[in-house]
Amino acid sequence: MDRYDAVVVGGGPSGATCARILAEKGARVLIVERETLPRFKLCAGCLSARIDPLLPKGWKKLVLNSIRGGYLGFRGMSYREVSSNLPVAYIVDRSGFDHFLVKEAVASGSDLWEGTEFVRFEGEGPLKVHTTKGTVLADFLIGADGFYSKVAKQTGFGKTRFFRSVEFWTEGEVTDKVVIDIGLVKRGYAWIFPKGELVSVGIASVGKDNLRKIIETYVAGNPFLKVRGVAGVKGWMIPFTEHWGDLQLGRGRVMLVGDSASMVDPLLGEGIYYGVLGGKLLAESIIRNPSNALDLYTLKVRETIFPELLYAGKIARTAYRFQRTAHRVGEKALLRFLYLLSGVTSYGELYRKGLVGFLISALNFENFLHIIIDKILRRR
Ligand SMILES: Cc1cc2nc3c(=O)[nH]c(=O)nc-3n(C[C@H](O)[C@H](O)[C@H](O)COP(=O)(O)OP(=O)(O)OC[C@H]3O[C@@H](n4cnc5c(N)ncnc54)[C@H](O)[C@@H]3O)c2cc1C
Structure with missing residues (x-):
């Protein structure tokens, strides 16, 4: 039976990134992807510019619109x-973009079983990973298999939001x-x-x-x-995640990333940037601390990705509750939001600055009336 350091289930942006970085560091990696590549993925394909340093060189040739x-x-x-x-x-077509990321992972040394479905795993160290093409042994199993993640389900996680x-x-x-x-x-x-x-x-x-x-x-x-x-x-x-408990990072040597971990912004549903960043953090945690990779991964996610999702959630709850007011202060907020996409500012900053603007605007009498009307309409 073949043995791998890590089996990555799912060849989307999070799985392909994690596999590429693991393989670059010399790990033996197998990507198991259910579809034959390139595969279709329903998605608007909008990448915030801050993703650039996380992607392999050459990705910009796939940009359809700036x-x-x-x-x-x-x-x-x-x-x-x-x-x-x-x-x-930047806007990309997901089938070409995801295929590019998988090809980069393969070029870095990952094996790829496409048209192959993950079925289940058993054991602990090493794990026995059963797929429709056969069974392999793995020290780590990575669930990057999207919203309906079988790896997450078998590990006892379900989506809450x-x-x-x-x-x-x-x-x-x-x-x-x-x-x-x-x-x-x-x-x-x-x-x-x-x-x-x-x-x-x-x-x-x-x-x-x-x-x-x-x-x-x-x-x-x-x-x-x-x-x-x-x-x-x-x-x-x-x-999406707006509270710590929404994030599902895994158990033991079975770890989750991207949509399978609910690693998505609760304001806009941006998941590619967070999935790619999560894939990188997960790969680095396995390389740096193989005996306790989940703890290191959890710490890194808590310090980097989670604060962004938390503040995006706070903005989402206020902005969607008072949508008329959000639209009225929208110009300034949208401008700051553009800075966020390009990586100049964070959701934390956007929240603090946006909240001040929002409160000033809400004190404006006309807006105040809108808020009251919004509330009355909601009660009906
Ligand atoms: C309509 C829509 C629009 C969106 N627009 C944007 C946007 O503009 N920008 C943005 O950042 N995000 C957007 N998102 C979210 C984004 O698509 C996801 O967050 C992103 O695809 C997550 O990447 P992933 O690698 O975690 O999972 P996925 O991209 O879903 O990849 C999972 C992979 O796992 C494979 N798989 C599943 N089950 C198995 C199995 N049992 N065995 C083997 N393989 C399996 C699948 O075939 C798939 O290739 C949008 C989502 C939707 C639905």
Whole structure:
């Protein structure tokens, strides 16, 4: 039976990054990916610019659009625009992007079993990892297998918080700006992101809204779209963390990363940056402290990723509760948000500065009325 230092289940951004860094440090790694690559992944493919130093060289050739600003709307109207001189985010096609990351992991020495499904594991040291292609031994098992992670389930974890989302592609008017609309669902937002020649249109919500219906109405009168109809809509889940207990990092030598760990921002559902950063932290923890890798990984995540998710959660709870006010202070907030995407500021700073602006704005009488009306409407 083949023996590996680590078996990584899932060839998405978190698994491929973790595998690449482990292999670069000389570990024997096997990636087990259910699909044949390149595979489709429902996603708007927006990468905040701060991801750049975490990715292997050459990734920028996959960029379809560079984002230099955005529009914040309220229910498809009253758009507020902000611009930046430098790109704050990049759009990629996920199938090509993920395939590139897996190829980099393979070039670094990882083995790849594609079209192969992880089935279950047993034992402790080494673990016996059963797949549809056979069984291997591994010192570490890494669950990077997304929202419905089998590795997480077998380790006793389930998702507690998540957005439901739908997305489709059509013809639109934006090429270097993103459009975000609030006020359509209780907690969540609709988006129009450029995607090469097309645009990605979608909506994410924590509630049980009829997203397909909402997106049809949204599309019907939207000034950023050329086509009014909705076709080829697909849906998927986006797990997120806003409290420490939401993060699921694993047990013993079985560790989780990316969506399978709920390592996603609770404000916007950004998961690629956190998954890639998580993959790096996990690989480094295994290399530096193989006898207690989970503790080191937990510490690193607690110091770096978690504060961001925590503050993003605080912003999300306030902004989605008072969506009209959030839209009114949106211009300034959006500008700061662009700095966040480019890595100049953090969610912690955004929260502190944004809160001051929000309170000043809320003291403005007109806004105060909006808050009261918002509250009354919510009670009905
Ligand atoms: C509609 C939508 C839009 C989004 N837009 C954005 C965005 O613009 N920017 C952003 O940052 N995030 C976005 N996200 C979130 C982002 O897609 C995820 O956070 C990200 O894909 C997580 O990466 P991952 O590597 O953890 O998991 P995934 O990318 O889901 O990869 C998991 C991999 O595991 C494989 N797998 C699953 N089960 C098994 C098994 N049993 N055996 C073997 N392999 C298995 C899957 O085939 C898959 O390749 C969006 C999500 C959705 C649904």
